[in-house]
Amino acid sequence: MTFFRIGHSNPSTRMPLGLCTARWLWMIVLSGCLLASGMVAGHYALRARVRGQTAGRWMKTLELTMPALHPSGSPLRFPESALAAVDLRLIPGDMDLDGYDAVITARLKQRVIGKDRP
Amino acid sequence: MKWTRPPSPMMVWAARDVLRRPLAGLLLFAGLSATVALVGVLLLYHQSVARTCTNLLNEAPSVVVRRVNAGGWTPIPMAEGLDRAAQVPGVLRPRARVWGVVLSEDGSGLTMVGRTTPAHWPKTVPSPEPGQVVLGPGLGKGGDPDHVTLRGRIDLTLEIVGRLPVDSGLAAHDVAVVNEDDARRLLGLASGQASDLALDVFRAEEVDAVCRELADVFPWAVQISTRQSRMELCLGTVAQRSSIGLAAFVPALLAVVCLVMATGILGNRRRRDMGLLKALGWTGMDIFKMQAYGLGLFVAAGGGVGLVTAYGLLFFPGMTGWLNTQYGWSGPAMLLAPTPAGLLGAFGMTLLLVAAPFMVAGLWAARDAVLADPEDLLQD
Numbered sequence: 191m192t193f194f195r196i197g198h199s200n201p202s203t204r205m206p207l208g209l210c211t212a213r214w215l216w217m218i219v220l221s222g223c224l225l226a227s228g229m230v231a232g233h234y235a236l237r238a239r240v241r242g243q244t245a246g247r248w249m250k251t252l253e254l255t256m257p258a259l260h261p262s263g264s265p266l267r268f269p270e271s272a273l274a275a276v277d278l279r280l281i282p283g284d285m286d287l288d289g290y291d292a293v294i295t296a297r298l299k300q301r302v303i304g305k306d307r308p
Numbered sequence: 309m310k311w312t313r314p315p316s317p318m319m320v321w322a323a324r325d326v327l328r329r330p331l332a333g334l335l336l337f338a339g340l341s342a343t344v345a346l347v348g349v350l351l352l353y354h355q356s357v358a359r360t361c362t363n364l365l366n367e368a369p370s371v372v373v374r375r376v377n378a379g380g381w382t383p384i385p386m387a388e389g390l391d392r393a394a395q396v397p398g399v400l401r402p403r404a405r406v407w408g409v410v411l412s413e414d415g416s417g418l419t420m421v422g423r424t425t426p427a428h429w430p431k432t433v434p435s436p437e438p439g440q441v442v443l444g445p446g447l448g449k450g451g452d453p454d455h456v457t458l459r460g461r462i463d464l465t466l467e468i469v470g471r472l473p474v475d476s477g478l479a480a481h482d483v484a485v486v487n488e489d490d491a492r493r494l495l496g497l498a499s500g501q502a503s504d505l506a507l508d509v510f511r512a513e514e515v516d517a518v519c520r521e522l523a524d525v526f527p528w529a530v531q532i533s534t535r536q537s538r539m540e541l542c543l544g545t546v547a548q549r550s551s552i553g554l555a556a557f558v559p560a561l562l563a564v565v566c567l568v569m570a571t572g573i574l575g576n577r578r579r580r581d582m583g584l585l586k587a588l589g590w591t592g593m594d595i596f597k598m599q600a601y602g603l604g605l606f607v608a609a610g611g612g613v614g615l616v617t618a619y620g621l622l623f624f625p626g627m628t629g630w631l632n633t634q635y636g637w638s639g640p641a642m643l644l645a646p647t648p649a650g651l652l653g654a655f656g657m658t659l660l661l662v663a664a665p666f667m668v669a670g671l672w673a674a675r676d677a678v679l680a681d682p683e684d685l686l687q688d
Contacts, residue, residue: 212323219609226616234646238623242363242645244475249367251428252421253405253506256538257364258444258481259357259546259635263409263417269541270372270504270533271381271409 318594322601332574336567337610343563344614344662345621350557351654352622354550356644358543363645364479365539369506370515372405373522374531382528383501389526390505396521398510404502406491410484411459413451418444419483420458422491434470438487441466445474445640446481458484460494474640481637549634564662568669571603582677583685592678599674600667607663614662615655622646 249257260266326333373393375384386404393402406422429435436442441456448456448468457465472480492499509518519532582595620627623646631642677685 212320212327215323215327216319216605219605219612223608223612226612230616230619230651233619233623234648234651237625238646241475241643242360244473245360245477245479245643245645246364246367247428247430248472248476249364249479251430252480252483252485253369253403253407254419254421254479254483255368255372255506255533255535256542257361257478258419258483259361259478259542261417261636262419262482266541266545267419268409269538270374270531 318597319601322598326602336606339567340606340610341613344611344658345617346560347661348615348618348658349621351657352618355650356646357546359647359650360645361542368535370508370535372504372506372533374504375528376531383497386500386502392525393505393507396525398514398518400508400510402505402507405504405506406488407503408495410494413457421483421485422488423485436485436487438489440469442470442485444472444480444483445477458494461496464494477643568665571669572673579677579685583682586682596678603667603670611659611663
């Protein structure tokens with residue numbers, strides 16, 4: 191019982207709490223660490239891991255293209271729908287709408303749309 | 309150390325030494341656990357959001373083809389579009405999507421998805437028939453529990469027949485799933501028209517070449533977006549938001565500096581106690597061990613509480629409400645998905661950033677006492 195012999199040989203008289211309390215402090219801290227590790231590991235294994243899979247499955251089922259971090263309508267939510275409409279005020283006066291549509295379509299094909307916008 | 313046996317005597321001495329100054333010990337514990345929690349949240353936040361987004365984006369279609377004209381987006385003829393997309397070598401599973409953003413009863417936008425393909429639909433959630441809707445976990449709170457009105461080209465009141473699970477929130481938080489015909493009516497699409505086409509590619513490396521061929525195979529102008537471009541956009545946005553949060557690293561680092569200084573000052577004040585122990589026959593190594601065990605006690609307690617707090621603030625249901633404010637969510641809290649590697653990395657880095665300087669400062673303060681003569685220590 192070296193443990194208790196050292197305790198009784200303690201020369202200090204200022205120690206308000208006994209060695210037993212000190213021993214229990216270690217036990218509480220180490221038990222707390224084990225409990226915390228178990229809690230985190232258990233939560234991950236039982237809940238958090240499946241959580242990611244569930245969201246992924248619904249992403250696939252609904253054919254969604256981006257996570258729902260941003261509100262609907264935001265260009266960050268669905269960047270594929272973020273192409274701005276062409277400003278129709280830029281239509282030259284002598285060009286009919288069908289002709290303009292063909293020009294713009296050709297430009298879109300070449301992916302140069304936007305460079306000539308004000 | 310076996311669990312059934314008491315800790316080593318030096319560990320008990322160290323714990324008792326800590327208990328001699330309960331208030332200082334409590335303050336040090338609180339400061340250490342708060343600092344660990346703050347640094348842990350900062351490190352875990354970015355990587356868990358980024359990892360969650362990456363995992364979700366990996367489930368998304370590789371390529372989305374939208375027909376555009378001078379006015380912007382325009383519906384795509386479904387049969388012709390699918391037929392032409394299938395002609396491109398390397399294209400897999402072309403499918404039409406009927407979806408769009410419509411308004412809810414309170415005027416906020418929501419994503420409406422028309423259910424077009426019967427595959428992959430889980431049996432636990434009812435499939436919406438005409439006149440029915442399945443709501444995402446963030447929708448339909450506070451209104452009529454049985455019906456919801458969606459406002460697109462027309463107003464359509466639909467019966468709520470189910471809800472997507474709460475765990476699907478990061479994919480479908482504000483998504484309403486309706487029947488394909490109802491979706492077309494809401495979006496003003498004719499029969500046989502779709503919003504766009506989604507498809508996968510046989511090899512991810514070929515996606516650029518496939519996109520060029522896709523642009524040529526359609527007789528209309530199309531806008532093609534790839535998963536890679538969406539991933540860059542998404543991760544860039546997440547990094548941008550996280551970098552704002554990284555401003556909290558400044559007070560966290562200040563707190564670490566304060567902790568280190570406090571540990572050093574406390575260590576210097578205990579020189580007389582150490583001299584007394586040395587006069588009683590303790591060796592320098594005994595004092596060093598006691599100091600190390602005492603600091604280890606703080607690191608174990610403060611680090612454990614801090615790391616669990618950080619994990620809880622990001623992943624425990626009921627504690628993650630603050631995440632909603634980051635992205636303007638309403639309804640159930642955002643549920644991020646951690647990864648083991650990310651958790652271990654963030655936890656390790658947190659301990660390295662906070663606990664290691666704390667331990668080094670404490671041991672450095674004890675260095676003089678370990679090497680000094682007992683008489684010199686007792687005279688201080």
